Amino acid sequence: MLFRRMPARAPLRADAVSPSPPGAMQPGRRGLLALACACCLGGGAISPAQAQAPDVAAHLAAARAAAGEDLKPWRALGQAATPTNAPRPSLQSLIDQPAPPPARAFDNLAFVGGKWVSAWALATSDGIILVDALNNDAEAAALIGGGLPKLGLDVAQVRRIVVTHGHGDHYGGWAWVKGRSGAPVAMSATDWAMLETAPEFDNPLWGRPPVREVVLADGDLVRLGEASVTVLSTPGHSPGTISLLFDVREGGRTHRALLWGGTSFNFNRRPDRMARIAAYIEGTRRAKQVAARENVTVMLSNHAGFDEADLKLARLGAAGGNPFVIGQAAVQRTLTVIEESALATQAAWRS
């Protein structure tokens, strides 16, 4: 196990989101929205002097160098190491942003998400594996139910609802999808347990949590038709976050994709935050090794503010190839940005 089960604790409100960082780490509005995972309750616990500690600065510089110009949105993760009291968007305002049009990023992978939180539909010969179910029934009906038919698909074809982690922006619309497809909901045992005992976040804008159906563990394969999705444990963002590895196809070409299941360091008011950030770092390092070994060239997120899915979808068909295929080196750099941002945050919390 890469993580230990979290003790029960009182749920927190999730209507606040992470503050923006100062100076060079300012991520801009897109980055702020990316980090504004409803489950992201950024800090205020670190003084500016502490935030300037040399080891923090060194890790942030390493994250910045790895990001370069092309991976800038991921740098927003550095916010957790350098919190400020900047205004925070409300969950309602995040949900209310106009959604990008549904589109196929690849022949077998459709984006049916919102501007803020994503849902991905992996189409197979035997139906659809849906990854995440958005905030609530209304959003699922509009974006998943409304989006799939525009791409020649239908919600009734969904056979599995895989939830990357037990936060409401990712499971909230499960009941609407299940009601029209009968598909079971799959999540890690740790996040099922978290939802059953003490959900670490809740918000009335989210659908109620699902009840335990399929339990996914590290190394499991979710098989449907010709597709096989490998489950990778990447805990930290939630106690039992999972990331997913699968093949995407375009014409005659196949690419290996990694969908990062939970990104922000949203646990910095929790007594176990050092264990969480350590587990996050360990999981990220292992994911880097797996991604190198499997030649992962596509890095996806469940928040478009990180992978810029909406912007890439708009660029599909333009010269230069599929913008989602960033190459193995860029995928490795993305994971380095995540790792170094986590190390900076760990160093800030230690100081």
Ligand SMILES: [Zn+2]
């Ligand atoms: Zn989350």
